[in-house]
Amino acid sequence: MSPPSSFAIDLPDHLVHRAQRGEASAFEQIYRRFERPVFTLALRLTGQREEAQDVLQDTMFKLFDRIGEFRGDCPFWGWLRQIAVNEALMRLRKRNRQPLAEDSDEVDLEAHDVMLPPAAADAALLAQALGKLPEATRSVIWLYHAEGYTHDEIAALMGKTASFSKSQLARGTRRLRDLLRITQEVTSHA
Template structure:
């Protein structure tokens, strides 16, 4: 009698191979119109990227009001600088995403909240291959769990798991070291898993 075995679970794709929420195609004709200052073109760009910018800002900053501020500041900066974007093989969404990340982290620094991070416990090694957090039952559940993490830890988790940044890139953005990013990823992922489990038990 043959025993059927379940296929081995697939490993999550490396961060640099995961699609970004910002990976939205923008026609060159639309960018030309936006560079020329056409208001309707700017409105189309805004509508395309409103959701990913707000979501990123909400995950990093932890508050809807702060996320709205980051969204506004990001799009104002995009409007002011769109004439500087030349592409050179890089997608427009990558350029816009970089502005959004910088604005979100700048907001944290202004609020003096980025210093918050999960402490080193002295015996747990940083896990560079930490799997992504489990999918929450709903967006609100995930947001509640993320809100309980320190700001810097939350930022590392989102940039690494959701946006595919490397530890070296995160370190440069946060003005820290790759080791800091790796340790916060490992500890933050474990803490988020525990928080989501508590959420599930509370709503069971």
């Protein structure tokens, strides 16, 4: 089971209603509560601090513009997380560096193929290793492991297939294992 999302922050209904009425102090409280999770998600998906800061600002602007659309039929944090994911993925699409070829064959994943090695517990090593992965692969890994999205949900967000998500997860996890193993060996020999 995936760890709970860092976005899983409960907001009192009255705070959301105050923000919907345009109260600046309510927006400020919401911003403070969600600034870190939005920035972290954006950083993990984009891999760049400046872009993550831009995603944070764009997400919050969109929140302020669209808060009247929030109806309460899902948790507020889930609604905001979706805005943040969309903003980050939109930035990645705009970069348009090198499109990855979509895999046509279905990838069967065993549990051991998607579990990260124990070294992944070290956040600094993991962040460094994630930064070495292609954008799409890093995004799939983060959305799957950290945010708890399914392959179908990731595919819909990225405009790809579930097979693409599965193959990126499998390849990325293998690459992360290699990167983290190398980092461990270098660190232990230093």
